[in-house]
Amino acid sequence: MSVKTIMFDLDGTLLPMDQDIFIKEYFTGLAVKLAPYGYEPKKLMDTIYKGVAAMVMNDGKCKNEEAFWRLFTSVYGEKAREHEPVFRDFYENEFQQVAKSCGFNKAAKETIELCKAKGLRVVLATNPLFPSVATESRMKWAGLDKSDFEYFTVYENSSYCKPNPEYYLEILDKIGADPSECAMVGNDVTEDMVAKTLGMKVFLLTDDLINKKGEDISVYSNGGYEQLKEWINNL
Numbered sequence: 001m002s003v004k005t006i007m008f009d010l011d012g013t014l015l016p017m018d019q020d021i022f023i024k025e026y027f028t029g030l031a032v033k034l035a036p037y038g039y040e041p042k043k044l045m046d047t048i049y050k051g052v053a054a055m056v057m058n059d060g061k062c063k064n065e066e067a068f069w070r071l072f073t074s075v076y077g078e079k080a081r082e083h084e085p086v087f088r089d090f091y092e093n094e095f096q097q098v099a100k101s102c103g104f105n106k107a108a109k110e111t112i113e114l115c116k117a118k119g120l121r122v123v124l125a126t127n128p129l130f131p132s133v134a135t136e137s138r139m140k141w142a143g144l145d146k147s148d149f150e151y152f153t154v155y156e157n158s159s160y161c162k163p164n165p166e167y168y169l170e171i172l173d174k175i176g177a178d179p180s181e182c183a184m185v186g187n188d189v190t191e192d193m194v195a196k197t198l199g200m201k202v203f204l205l206t207d208d209l210i211n212k213k214g215e216d217i218s219v220y221s222n223g224g225y226e227q228l229k230e231w232i233n234n235l
Contacts, residue, residue, distance in 0.1 A: 003201060003235040005177045006115050007168075009186030010126035010135070012208035014112075015142040016103030019210065025101040033090040037083055039076075047075045055129055056161045060170075064128050064155035091134040099141045105207075107225035109143045114232055124152035125171060125184065127162045127191065131155055151175050162191035168198055183235065185228065189215050196220070203231050 008014055011022070027048070031041040054071040055064040062070075073080050115122050126135060132154040136146050146152060151174060153167075160167040172179060183201040186192025188210040196202045204222035211217060221231055 002181070003120065003183045004181040005121040005123060005175065006183045006185065006232070006235075007123040007125035007171065007195070007200075008112070009184075009188065009192050009205075010124060010138055010142065012187040012210060013185060013192075013205050014108040014124075014144065015138055016105050016208055017101065018208070021101045022098065025098045026095070029094045029098060030087075030090055033094055034083070034086065037086060043075075047072060050075075052129055055155065056164075058160055060159040060166060062159065064158050064161065065131070068155060088131070088133060091131065091137065095134060095137060099137075102138075102141055104141070104143065105225065106143065107229075109148075111225060111229060111232070112144060112148050114229055118232065118235075120232075120235075121150050121175070121177070122148065123171060123175060124149040125168070125186075126153060128153040128155045128158035128167075129161065132157075162188075163194045165194055165198055168195050168200070172198075189213065189217060189220075193220055201235070203228055 011017055012019060027045050030048070031039070031044055034044060035041065051068040051071045054067045058064055058067045069081060112122060124139070135152060135154045139145060139148070139152075151171065153171065158167070158170065160170055168179070168184070172182065179199040183203065184192055184195035185203045185205060187205045187208050189204065190210075190212060193202050193204060202220055204217055204220040205224070205228060206217070206222050207224055209217075
C-alpha cells in the first residue's frame with residue numbers, strides 16, 4: 001500500500017540540536033526560575049529526571065502529564081501543583097532563550113511543504129515529554145507552526161513515550177491510519193526506527209544522529225535532507 005501519512009520527529013530532526021547542550025540549557029533555566037519558590041536545584045533536577053522516567057515507563061493508564069505530576073508531587077507534596085502556572089510562564093518566556101542552543105535548517109520547512117504538495121498527511125511525532133506550550137515553541141524555532149501538522153504529540157494528549165511501540169499505535173489510533181500506509185522520519189535509531197517493527201516505512205536522518213546502541217544503520221534508509229527529499233519523492 002502507498003504511504004499516505006508521514007510522521008516526523010522534532011528534536012534533532014526538524015530542529016537541529018545537540019541534545020546534551022539543549023538539556024543543560026533547559027534545566028539551568030528552569031532551576032533559576034523555580035529557585036525563588038524553594039526548589040533546590042539538584043533535588044529539582046533529580047526529580048524532573050524521575051518524572052521523565054515515569055512518563056517513559058507509562059503503561060497507558062493515564063496521560064503522560066499525570067504520570068509526571070504524580071511523581072513530582074510524591075516528592076514535593078500536592079501543594080507543588082500550585083506552581084504549574086510558574087512552569088507554564090517559564091515555557092512562555094525564559095525557555096525561549098534555549099533556542100540559542102539549537103540550530104536551524106530551512107530544509108525542514110521545505111521538506112514539510114514537499115510532503116503537503118504530495119498530498120501526504122503530516123504528523124509531528126516528537127517524544128511527548130513536554131507540555132504543548134514548549135513543543136509549539138520548539139516548532140517555531142524550527143521555522144514551523146502547529147498548523148503545519150495534522151496532529152502533534154505532547155504530554156497532555158499522550159499515554160506512552162518512545163521507544164514503546166504503543167506510542168506509535170496510539171498516534172495511528174488517534175488519526176485513524178494503518179501502519180502500512182505510514183512512514184516515520186527521525187534521527188534516533190532506538191526511539192524512531194522502532195516504528196519499522198509495526199510495518200511502517202522509516203528514514204533515519206543522520207545530521208544529528210543518535211545511535212546509543214551502535215546499531216548497523218545501513219538496514220534503514222538514511223542520509224541528510226537531500227536524501228530524505230528524494231526518499232519522500234519515491235514513496
